[in-house]
Amino acid sequence: MSKHTEISSLLADPKIGEACTVRGWVRAFRARRFLVLNDGSTINNLQVVVDFENFDEEIIKKISFHACVMVYGKLAESQGAGQAVELLAEQIDILGESNPDDYALQPKRQTMEFLREQAHFRMRTNTFSAVFRIRHAIAYAVHKYFNDNGYYYMHTPIITGSDAEGAGEMFQVTTLDIDKAPRTADGQIDYKQDFFGKATNLTVSGQLQAEIGALALGKVYTFGPTFRAENSHTSRHLSEFWMIEPEVAFFDIHDDMDLAEDFLKYLINYVLDNYPDDLQVLDKRIQEAEKNMKKELRRPMGLIETLRFVVDNEFARITYTEAINILRNSKPFKKGKFEFEPEWGSDLQAEHERFLVEKHFKKPVIVRDYPKSFKAFYMRLNDDQETVAAMDILFPGIGEVVGGSQREERHEVLVKRMEEMGVHLDELWWYLELRKFGGCPHAGFGLGFERMVQFITGIENIRDVIPFPRTPGKAEF
Numbered sequence: 001m002s003k004h005t006e007i008s009s010l011l012a013d014p015k016i017g018e019a020c021t022v023r024g025w026v027r028a029f030r031a032r033r034f035l036v037l038n039d040g041s042t043i044n045n046l047q048v049v050v051d052f053e054n055f056d057e058e059i060i061k062k063i064s065f066h067a068c069v070m071v072y073g074k075l076a077e078s079q080g081a082g083q084a085v086e087l088l089a090e091q092i093d094i095l096g097e098s099n100p101d102d103y104a105l106q107p108k109r110q111t112m113e114f115l116r117e118q119a120h121f122r123m124r125t126n127t128f129s130a131v132f133r134i135r136h137a138i139a140y141a142v143h144k145y146f147n148d149n150g151y152y153y154m155h156t157p158i159i160t161g162s163d164a165e166g167a168g169e170m171f172q173v174t175t176l177d178i179d180k181a182p183r184t185a186d187g188q189i190d191y192k193q194d195f196f197g198k199a200t201n202l203t204v205s206g207q208l209q210a211e212i213g214a215l216a217l218g219k220v221y222t223f224g225p226t227f228r229a230e231n232s233h234t235s236r237h238l239s240e241f242w243m244i245e246p247e248v249a250f251f252d253i254h255d256d257m258d259l260a261e262d263f264l265k266y267l268i269n270y271v272l273d274n275y276p277d278d279l280q281v282l283d284k285r286i287q288e289a290e291k292n293m294k295k296e297l298r299r300p301m302g303l304i305e306t307l308r309f310v311v312d313n314e315f316a317r318i319t320y321t322e323a324i325n326i327l328r329n330s331k332p333f334k335k336g337k338f339e340f341e342p343e344w345g346s347d348l349q350a351e352h353e354r355f356l357v358e359k360h361f362k363k364p365v366i367v368r369d370y371p372k373s374f375k376a377f378y379m380r381l382n383d384d385q386e387t388v389a390a391m392d393i394l395f396p397g398i399g400e401v402v403g404g405s406q407r408e409e410r411h412e413v414l415v416k417r418m419e420e421m422g423v424h425l426d427e428l429w430w431y432l433e434l435r436k437f438g439g440c441p442h443a444g445f446g447l448g449f450e451r452m453v454q455f456i457t458g459i460e461n462i463r464d465v466i467p468f469p470r471t472p473g474k475a476e477f
């Protein structure tokens, strides 16, 4: 194929009078004259001027919504408003027709739910192309941040032999024929005959293995897919999602919070600095959707304004105990507006998190030192013997984006916690050995990648920030 110019580079440095070839998909064809072309390289379109009298009617007829075309022509200063340059078409080839009568997508606003069913086409829309360019940008910024700060990227396994964290929320991996699975003498499935000679699952987190890396390379991070078989149908849960997990030797819980805050702000700044056009389109989309909403249902700030606000302000930092006190002294609690009572010893509910972030502090909040009763076995026991050095970061509109902790590095304390919580010591023999041979204080956290993409793009449902969402009952594409 002959060379063609991407619209992003063409618009960045337009050379008036020069001949070029572009390829892309038709966004609109107005008055049989103005062909609006997008090739995905940027949110911005190229206007192609088509003098229809010079073209075969067969070609003109095929210039339909989302058809794929190649245009050869000369660049000219644009007569119309809104763009600096336009392409005067001399030759048009239809690379892929798209019959508008049969095509699911139409050049009008279609609901996010409908587009979700059309995941093979939805990336061609303005909204989704912006979302997925920004998703890429955040992934790139993750690697850039850690690389620039001396962290090593570590690949932790996707198939795991320990169900340490998941406890019943894992997807099993097996090559056994489930109809005819071999049984042991006592009637249990005989996993010795399975592919790995033991029961295996898809990982829920790379943390435990990342700890191995931290105790050798000092600063590591993982960034990979994780899987949770919870039956959650919320706008914040996926069954398959991506998680970023840094793990750092010699860090305590305060270092961990500092790292997380700096990292999250870096990601937001990266997108603000490098993807302003995509952000503007997403910002406008929200404003339009909220135009007819009651004031109290609208977001307090626009998207870009929210992102600026988050990077320009320090996150609030409180203990779980302080959080409970704030909640118990709050108006909604006193007026009986909470569905769940905020009570010391039980986990914060989404409504409590929302109150803290959106009503009380009006900015991101880091809650730390949670009761040990509902937190994982590996979190470091505090001196009060009741709480652990855990921290969650709560974001407006999203809730928890980060969960992390200082890890229990004391062998005997860890063994006791595992026994208390019914975690199998023999399965995690290697994890325990890390505490016996050259152990040290260390800490880390997990950032839910899609929740961060959701926050930065302002998209309401997490299913719309991953190309092919997996949720209970749904694994199409």
Ligand code: 4AD
Residues within 6 Å of the ligand: 165, 204, 205, 206, 207, 228, 236, 237, 238, 239, 241, 243, 245, 246, 400, 401, 402, 403, 404, 405, 444, 445, 446, 447, 448, 449, 450, 451
């Ligand atoms: O809080 P979680 O469960 O923490 C861990 O897995 C730790 N091992 C992390 C660590 O310390 N290295 O999960 C971390 C984050 C959550 O804060 C949330 O943002 C995201 O992962 N997350 C989900 N995102 C989408 N769908 C789900 N079902 C999620 N579950 C957790």
Ligand code: MG
Residues within 6 Å of the ligand: 392, 400, 402, 403
């Ligand atoms: Mg969590």
